[in-house]
Amino acid sequence: MNPYLITEPTSISFSGGRTSGYMLHKVLEANNGLPDMAKVCFANTGKEEEATLKFVHDCSVNWNVPITWLEYRYIDGENQFAVVNYETASRNGEPFEQLLDKFQMLPNPVNKSCTAFLKIRVISKYLLSVGFTEWVSMIGLRADEQRRATRLKGDRKGEEAIAPLYLDGKSVQDVSKFWKEQPFDLELPNMNGKTMHGNCDLCYLKSTNTLQSLIAEKPERAVWWANMETKVLNQGRVHPSRAMFRLDRPSYQKMYDNALAQNVFNFDDETISCFCGD
Numbered sequence: 001m002n003p004y005l006i007t008e009p010t011s012i013s014f015s016g017g018r019t020s021g022y023m024l025h026k027v028l029e030a031n032n033g034l035p036d037m038a039k040v041c042f043a044n045t046g047k048e049e050e051a052t053l054k055f056v057h058d059c060s061v062n063w064n065v066p067i068t069w070l071e072y073r074y075i076d077g078e079n080q081f082a083v084v085n086y087e088t089a090s091r092n093g094e095p096f097e098q099l100l101d102k103f104q105m106l107p108n109p110v111n112k113s114c115t116a117f118l119k120i121r122v123i124s125k126y127l128l129s130v131g132f133t134e135w136v137s138m139i140g141l142r143a144d145e146q147r148r149a150t151r152l153k154g155d156r157k158g159e160e161a162i163a164p165l166y167l168d169g170k171s172v173q174d175v176s177k178f179w180k181e182q183p184f185d186l187e188l189p190n191m192n193g194k195t196m197h198g199n200c201d202l203c204y205l206k207s208t209n210t211l212q213s214l215i216a217e218k219p220e221r222a223v224w225w226a227n228m229e230t231k232v233l234n235q236g237r238v239h240p241s242r243a244m245f246r247l248d249r250p251s252y253q254k255m256y257d258n259a260l261a262q263n264v265f266n267f268d269d270e271t272i273s274c275f276c277g278d
Helices: 018-031 050-063 094-103 113-129 143-149 172-180 208-217 221-235 252-261
Strands: 010-013 038-043 067-075 078-084 135-138 159-162
Touching: 010 018, 010 113, 018 038, 018 050, 018 172, 038 113, 050 067, 067 094, 067 113, 078 113, 094 113, 094 221, 208 221, 208 252, 221 252
Parallel strands: 010 038, 010 135, 038 067, 135 159
Antiparallel strands: 067 078
């Protein structure tokens, strides 16, 4: 059976990266467009690079496919969502900061509350609001991401998560080849199939060496992250030693200071995979 064929209510999770974009194109090919029973969802945290937002918009325009832009909102003590678009989407971390204000603590590699609330549950709440009760969630994981693909599961009862690219045997090479042949592309560097600038610009799951490189390239990237660590520290809910996204590396303020002083420290940690994207 064609893994891209849609025969029941389906959510297509578009992270804003090349792999999920390729998956979306394969779905459109298999179904001669987007079936009425399918929704393409992009959940914006407000910390994506502008190029990511433009890429989502470009896919929508060039392929004539409606993409629903969603953002987390914390209103009247409840987790809610808002539907936005390319023009109105947050660009200064506003949804992410609302989540931090709610919990008054920071997510970390063990407790990825940002992924759960800003991405997964925002999409689920939206689907429920438009009448979905049971659905298939298509996630952009490839054949070379077997460990992640085989561990997929739905966030709630009635949701089945699948990775059609994995089922179809598509690899990072297939993704790269596809985008080289397109009239547009994600305007972020492709380094052996990886986009280290992608998704949240300085996500704490990225390796320390990657973060230092990104901050050295553009130091102002670190300002928001450093401010969030300071904000949580000043709220006094956690011990000062835990007011950080990661306890096994320098603070974002320290990495920012290092970049300005042109100091570079070598770490041997690796980027940690997450639902958020490619």
